[in-house]
Amino acid sequence: MNAPLLQVSGLSRHFSLPRDHLLGPAPVLHALDDVSFTMTASRHLGVVGESGSGKSTLARLVMALDTPSAGQVRFEGQDLRRLTPAALRQARLGFQMVFQDPFSSLDPRRTVGRSVAEPLALLPALSAAERKRRVAEMLDAVGLSPANAARFPHELSGGQRQRVAIARALVTHPRLIVADEPVSALDVSVQAQVLNLMRDLQQRFDLSYLFISHDLAVVRWLCDDLIVLHHGRVVEQGPTDTVLQSPSHEVTRALVRAACS
Structure with missing residues (x-):
C-alpha cells in the first residue's frame, strides 16, 4: 500500500468576528471544523461544497498559507506547522498551488518567464542557464x-494565463498540486482544454491533485476520491463514483440534484 502523501488530521480554523456589543464576547466563525482525510501518491481528491463551506480555507491551510486553530497537516510525514520557515520553504518544493484567477495570481509587472521561474528561488544551486531551461521546458x-x-x-x-500559472506550479517538480477552482474564471470553451491539460500533466509528471471545485462533473471526471464540506465540516467522503451515485447526506444529494438540473 502506498505511504500517505498528505495527511490532514482534526484540522480547524476559527475566526473571531467583531463584537455586537462592546462588553460582549466576540462571536467566532468556524470556517473549518475537525476535518480529516488522507491522500496517497498518484490519486486525486476532489473537495466540493456550496459557497462558504470552507473549501478555500482548507486549501490555504494545506499550503501553510494560514495557521490552523487546531489539527495537523502532514506532507510526506512532515508536520508543516512544526517546520522552521527555512524548512517549510524547502518542503514547498513538493507541493504547489494553482489559484482560481490567473490574472490576479500573476504579477502584472513581471514577464511570464520571471513568474514561472519564481519558485526556483528555493533551488539556489541552479545556474541561470538551468533556470532558463526549466522555464522553457514547463x-x-x-x-x-x-x-x-x-x-x-x-x-x-x-x-494562456492559467497555463502560465500551471507551469509555475510545476517548475519545482512537485508531487502535489492544490488547485482551487482552477477553471471557474475561464470561458467555458477554454475550461475543457485546461482540464485535459491537467490530466495529461498528471500522467506525464506523476502528480496528485487536491482539486477544489463546485462542478461535480469535473470532479467526477478527474478525481478518484471525494469529500463534501458543509459549514466547515466533512459530511461525506469516499470514492467519487460511490459518493455521487449513492449520496447519503442531504447536502450531497442537493449538490447532485443541482448538477443534474
Whole structure:
C-alpha cells in the first residue's frame, strides 16, 4: 500500500468576528471544523461544497498559507506547522498551488518567464542557464511557446494565463498540486482544454491533485476520491463514483440534484 502523501488530521480554523456589543464576547466563525482525510501518491481528491463551506480555507491551510486553530497537516510525514520557515520553504518544493484567477495570481509587472521561474528561488544551486531551461521546458509542457517567456500577463488570454500559472506550479517538480477552482474564471470553451491539460500533466509528471471545485462533473471526471464540506465540516467522503451515485447526506444529494438540473 502506498505511504500517505498528505495527511490532514482534526484540522480547524476559527475566526473571531467583531463584537455586537462592546462588553460582549466576540462571536467566532468556524470556517473549518475537525476535518480529516488522507491522500496517497498518484490519486486525486476532489473537495466540493456550496459557497462558504470552507473549501478555500482548507486549501490555504494545506499550503501553510494560514495557521490552523487546531489539527495537523502532514506532507510526506512532515508536520508543516512544526517546520522552521527555512524548512517549510524547502518542503514547498513538493507541493504547489494553482489559484482560481490567473490574472490576479500573476504579477502584472513581471514577464511570464520571471513568474514561472519564481519558485526556483528555493533551488539556489541552479545556474541561470538551468533556470532558463526549466522555464522553457514547463512552458512547452503546458502548450505554450517558450517565446512567451518575454511577454507580460496582460498580453495573454485567460486560458494562456492559467497555463502560465500551471507551469509555475510545476517548475519545482512537485508531487502535489492544490488547485482551487482552477477553471471557474475561464470561458467555458477554454475550461475543457485546461482540464485535459491537467490530466495529461498528471500522467506525464506523476502528480496528485487536491482539486477544489463546485462542478461535480469535473470532479467526477478527474478525481478518484471525494469529500463534501458543509459549514466547515466533512459530511461525506469516499470514492467519487460511490459518493455521487449513492449520496447519503442531504447536502450531497442537493449538490447532485443541482448538477443534474
